[in-house]
C-alpha cells in the first residue's frame with residue numbers, strides 16, 4: 239500500500255526575483271563545480287576524496303547556517319539541498335566569500351540525495367524551519383512524516399544527530415508527537431532550556447531571525463539516532 243508521506247513531489251517556489259547578472263554568473267560558474275553528481279556513487283570519498291564525516295542540510299534557504307557550520311568544521315563534508323534558485327545563489331555567495339571547499343550542493347529535493355547515500359553514513363541531518371504546511375489536509379506534505387524520517391533514520395549512523403528547528407506552533411506540536419512515536423530517535427533535551435535556547439553550535443538561520451523579529455517563539459529539537 240502506498241504511504242502518502244512517501245509521495246515524492248516538490249512544493250513551493252523554485253525561483254523568486256530574476257537573478258542579477260553577477261548572480262547568474264555565480265550560478266553558471268560555481269554551481270556545476272559544487273553540485274552533487276547526478277549519477278554514480280555518493281559518499282564522502284566520491285564527494286570530497288576522503289572518508290570524512292558527512293552532514294546534510296535539508297532546505298538550507300539562503301545557506302547561512304550551512305556555510306557557518308562548514309566554516310566551523312572544515313574537516314567535515316556538508317551536503318546542502320535546496321530547490322529554490324535564489325537560495326542557492328545565496329549559498330554560493332557564502333561559499334565563495336568564505337573560501338569553503340567542504341560543501342556540495344544539490345538544487346532540488348533533499349530526499350533524492352538522501353536516498354543515494356549509503357546507510358549509516360551521516361553524522362548529522364539538519365531540518366531548519368521546514369515549510370510548515372499548517373492546514374491539516376496538507377499535513378502529509380510536511381518533512382516530519384514517517385517516509386522522510388525513515389530515510390533520515392536509515393542514513394544517520396548510530397549516535398548521529400537530527401536537528402529540527404521551527405517557529406511554527408503547529409509544526410512544533412506535530413513534530414513532538416511524530417518524533418515521540420519513534421523508537422529509533424532519542425530526544426536529547428533534559429530541561430526546557432535545551433529546546434528553548436539555541437546552542438552555540440547552531441548558527442541562526444534567516445527564517446529564524448525573521449521569526450524572532452516578528453515576536454515568534456523558536457524551538458530547537460535535537461534527536462540522537464539510536
Ligand SMILES: C[S@@+](CC[C@H](N)C(=O)[O-])C[C@H]1O[C@@H](n2cnc3c(N)ncnc32)[C@H](O)[C@@H]1O
Nearest residue numbers: 297298299320322347348366367369443444445
Ligand atoms: C521556510 S524555508 C527555511 C529555509 C532555511 N532553512 C531557514 O531556516 O532560513 C523552507 C525551505 O525548505 C525548502 N524545501 C522544501 N522542500 C524541500 C525538499 N524536498 N528538499 C529540499 N529543500 C526543500 C524550501 O525551498 C525552502 O527554502
